[in-house]
Amino acid sequence: MLYLVRMDVNLPANLPEDQATAIKEKEKAYSQGLQRDGRWPHLWRVVGQYANYSVFDVESNDELQELLQNLPLFPYMDIEVTALAKHPSSIS
Numbered sequence: 806m807l808y809l810v811r812m813d814v815n816l817p818a819n820l821p822e823d824q825a826t827a828i829k830e831k832e833k834a835y836s837q838g839l840q841r842d843g844r845w846p847h848l849w850r851v852v853g854q855y856a857n858y859s860v861f862d863v864e865s866n867d868e869l870q871e872l873l874q875n876l877p878l879f880p881y882m883d884i885e886v887t888a889l890a891k892h893p894s895s896i897s
């Protein structure tokens with residue numbers, strides 16, 4: 806199942822720089838693991854915003870929920886999920 810996910814990151818202004826850096830490093834490692842195993846095939850920055858559009862390819866809503874809530878940045882994100890179905894005119 807494919808899902809389009811928008812993540813807006815809102816780090817608190819008073820979060821110490823070293824803690825912010827550590828969380829971002831963990832986020833990068835976590836996301837790259839999921840990209841390598843094929844469950845996070847697209848990760849795109851929204852130009853001009855601390856936000857991304859991602860596509861996840863997972864088995865179920867429950868699997869997506871688990872992946873998202875394990876994001877190191879999850880406590881600091883607003884997340885919007887759109888489930889995708891095949892378009893009848895798509896040739897892919």
Ligand SMILES: O=C(O)CC1=CCC(=O)O1
Binds near residue numbers: 814833848
């Ligand atoms: O920077 C972001 O948009 C948040 C994020 C998701 C995966 C990652 O490495 O950073």
